Each structure stands twice: as structure tokens, then as C-alpha cells.
Amino acid sequence: xxxxxxxxxxxxxxxxxxxxxxxxxxxxxxxxxxxxxxxxxxxxxxxxxxxxxxxxxxxxxxxxxxxxxxxxxxxxxxxxxxxxxxxxxxxxxxxxxxxxxxxxxxxxxxxxxxxxxxxxxxxxxxxxxxxxxxxxxxxxxxxxxxxxxxxxxxxxxxxxxxxxxxxxxxxxxxxxxxxxxxxxxxxxxxxxxxxxxxxxxxxxxxxxxxxxxxxxxxxxxxxxxxxxxxxxxxxxxxxxxxxxxxxxxxxxxxxxxxxxxxxxx
Amino acid sequence: xxxxxxxxxxxxxxxxxxxxxxxxxxxxxxxxxxxxxxxxxxxxxxxxxxxxxxxxxxxxxxxxxxxxxxxxxxxxxxxxxxxxxxxxxxxxxxxxxxxxxxxxxxxxxxxxxxxxxxxxxxxxxxxxxxxxxxxxxxxxxxxxxxxxxxxxxxxxxxxxxxxxxxxxxxxxxxxxxxxxxxxxxxxxxxxxxxxxxxxxxxxxxxxxxxxxxxxxx
Numbered sequence: 431x432x433x434x435x436x437x438x439x440x441x442x443x444x445x446x447x448x449x450x451x452x453x454x455x456x457x458x459x460x461x462x463x464x465x466x467x468x469x470x471x472x473x474x475x476x477x478x479x480x481x482x483x484x485x486x487x488x489x490x491x492x493x494x495x496x497x498x499x500x501x502x503x504x505x506x507x508x509x510x511x512x513x514x515x516x517x518x519x520x521x522x523x524x525x526x527x528x529x530x531x532x533x534x535x536x537x538x539x540x541x542x543x544x545x546x547x548x549x550x551x552x553x554x555x556x557x558x559x560x561x562x563x564x565x566x567x568x569x570x571x572x573x574x575x576x577x578x579x580x581x582x583x584x585x586x587x588x589x590x591x592x593x594x595x596x597x598x599x600x601x602x603x604x605x606x607x608x609x610x611x612x613x614x615x616x617x618x619x620x621x622x623x624x625x626x627x628x629x630x631x632x633x634x635x636x637x638x639x640x641x642x643x644x645x646x647x648x649x650x651x652x653x654x655x656x657x658x659x660x661x662x663x664x665x666x667x668x669x670x671x672x673x674x675x676x677x678x679x680x681x682x683x684x685x686x687x688x689x690x691x692x693x694x695x
Numbered sequence: 696x697x698x699x700x701x702x703x704x705x706x707x708x709x710x711x712x713x714x715x716x717x718x719x720x721x722x723x724x725x726x727x728x729x730x731x732x733x734x735x736x737x738x739x740x741x742x743x744x745x746x747x748x749x750x751x752x753x754x755x756x757x758x759x760x761x762x763x764x765x766x767x768x769x770x771x772x773x774x775x776x777x778x779x780x781x782x783x784x785x786x787x788x789x790x791x792x793x794x795x796x797x798x799x800x801x802x803x804x805x806x807x808x809x810x811x812x813x814x815x816x817x818x819x820x821x822x823x824x825x826x827x828x829x830x831x832x833x834x835x836x837x838x839x840x841x842x843x844x845x846x847x848x849x850x851x852x853x854x855x856x857x858x859x860x861x862x863x864x865x866x867x868x869x870x871x872x873x874x875x876x877x878x879x880x881x882x883x884x885x886x887x888x889x890x891x892x893x894x895x896x897x898x899x900x901x902x903x904x905x906x907x908x909x910x911x912x
Binding site for chain 2: 472474481483484485486487508520521523525
């Protein structure tokens, strides 16, 4: 019996879809059977980020309406045979699916897969209600901006009201040098406000932009910091204890090198 | 004013004719119709809808809209479009090849060619039982499905499905052919994963021995 995780944030553009794609990839690397569901009906993106857009024939709405069987709509990933995508419909809207239908779908998928990751749309309306119904656990993604943290706080409240207790936090797009200068919220500030467990911190990384445009998740073998961070989070989801990336370390190394070469004090 | 023009109400001998002109989402169209009906609710209540035309909406969205009118305002849906749809459904049940042999030419004559001007954007669908000509681009996420052929006078980047009702000699032609997916009758093909040096010249896709072949023209 698998586990359904919903990945949500409230605010748009903080990296829900990127996180979902990378955690799906990271879990598949660990040999888990994973399905990622795009719940953003009408504004689907997960298929593009995974590079699977041209394979879509049937989608989530087709499954729910009985136009096709569940297995017909599942798209196998290019790289990992144990990773599947259930795409959203692009030509419909959020009202095409009800929370009850999503729950039934999640229950069915749970029987087949170890992990079901649901990519939640931005906002707190019907799309959000659909995405969280049937979820066992929730992951809240935020960026170190006051607006994103405010929305994350609201979402945590709504999740608790929906009986999804103890959501976990992922802080995305942290700029270490800005934090050091005191220009960006630091991790402690955010944890103080949100008061939930930290699942991981993903540094801001240009590799994400490149990988998203290519349709290859950064967690897939990339040497980038963000890729490593996502792989660590995937391992933490499986229950493994993984120490947090010491984001200062690599910078210190550079700093030390510079010092040796006489570029820095 | 703009909004009032986009949805047109007309009284005819058979009842009310509603025409939706703009490319709107279902919900927006509902809102506009609701606004109009609320101006004079008693007049519209229980009215017979003789005809509901909305070019931008797919068959399913249209069905939903009709159902909504019936549920919300007790309107009686008795439209020509209903009749047309039943006919279409029946046609789907006929063996595809039969249509092809007997009256593929007549079929096209009956439905005519649909011309669409402008860019077709993600999430928009054009459905037509005859031929479809798009004068503009078709972006990724947009879909065209036609009973006959599809011609795009622009860049085709979305999904094109020609010959949906069994016309196996249907073709898809575009000034620049870079579709996400191509479908002709019951054959599906997708673009290669690695971006090759794609042709920037006009190309045409046809079905040959159950395989979709693309060649310049």
C-alpha cells in the first residue's frame, strides 16, 4: 500500500511543479514505483517539465469520466521505467473533477505504486480542494519571500483544517550569498513563522532553468547543488536520515581557494 | 457593450437562438448568458432553445452548457445542433471504410470547410466534421480535430487529428510542420524527443500503410 503526497504552496511560481518532477525522479532513482499526477487542469506543466508532452493521448479527466482505463492514461517516463505521469487535461477546467473522484483515483493508484505525488495548482479554490482530497501527507513549498511565506502559512492552516496534520516544508530558491548579507529571509526566520518540520532546502540554481527547458529533471544525475538537494529530500521522504546540505561549505571552499590565490581577504 | 455583442439572443419561429461569438472559456460564457437572462428572467424562463451555436466550444463543453441552461432556467433544448450531433454520433458507428468508399466526397460537401483566422492557443480546440483551414499558428496545447483534412497557414506546434470519422486518406499540411502529435484516423505519431534540425519548409503528412509519412510539397 503506497502513500499519497500532495505538493502545494498557495502562491504560484515557487516551484511546485519542479519539486514534483524532481522528487518523482529522485524516488524512482531509489527504486520506488512512483506516479506523479498533474492536478492543474487547464494549465498543465508537469508534462513539459518531464519532457513527456508529446506522449499525451488520454488524461486525468478522461480517466475520471471513464473515457479510458487508468493504465491507458499513465505515461511511462523516458529515463525511469518505474516512474509514471498522469497528465492533466488542457482543454477543461478545475470543475471537471470533484474531490470524491480524486480520492477514488488516489486510492486506486495507491494499490499499484509506492508513492503518488500530486502536483497541486496555485490558489485555494476547487483545484486545491481536488488535489488535497485523498492525500495522506502534504509537502508545502515556499521561497524566502514574505509573500510566499504568508501564502504558505495560509495553506498550512487549510491543510490542518482538512485533517492533513504535520505538513513538511521545502524552502526553494534560497540565495545563500543574499542570506549571508542579510538581504534575504533566512531559514530560521521562516521556520519561526511557519512552525512545521523542514524537509529540505533547495538553493537557487541556474541548472533548474536549463533542465526545465530541456524537459530533464535536475535530480537526474546532475552534479548541480539543486539536484543533490532534491535527491536528499527524496531519501528523507523514504524515511532515511540524511544530513542537510551544508550550503555554506562549497562557498567557503571557493572562498578558501580565492584566499590561497590572493583574490580575497 | 463588447460582452453583449459576443453573445447574441434572437427570437425565431422555433424558439430562442443563442449565438456565442467570442473565444471564451465555458465559465465566462455562462456568466455573460446569466447576465443577459437576469435582465429579464421571466421572459427566458422555460423558453425553447431552437439553436445554440458556439464555435469556440467543443462538443462536450456545449453539451454542458445546454444542460446548464436546462437545469438553471428550465429551458427546453430543442436545437438543430442536437439533431446534428445525433447524426454525427450515428455516423461514428458506421464502419469507417464504408463512408470512405461511398460518399467521402459528399460528406465534405455537406459539412464544408471551416476557416479559422488567428492564433490557436493552448487549451483551445477546433472541432469540425469537414475540412479545417487555420490562417495563423497553432501553439502547443491547442488541438484541431477534423473529419476531413487540416491545413495550417502558419506554424503547427499543437496536436492535429485529421480524418476522425474514418477518412483514411485525410492529410495534415502546414507551412511549418512541428506538431506535438499528429493523428490521422486511428494512427498516432509524435515528434522525436531530441530536437533535430527541423524543416522550415511546408510539409504534408499522409497515411501510408498505417504509418504517417511526412514529405515536403
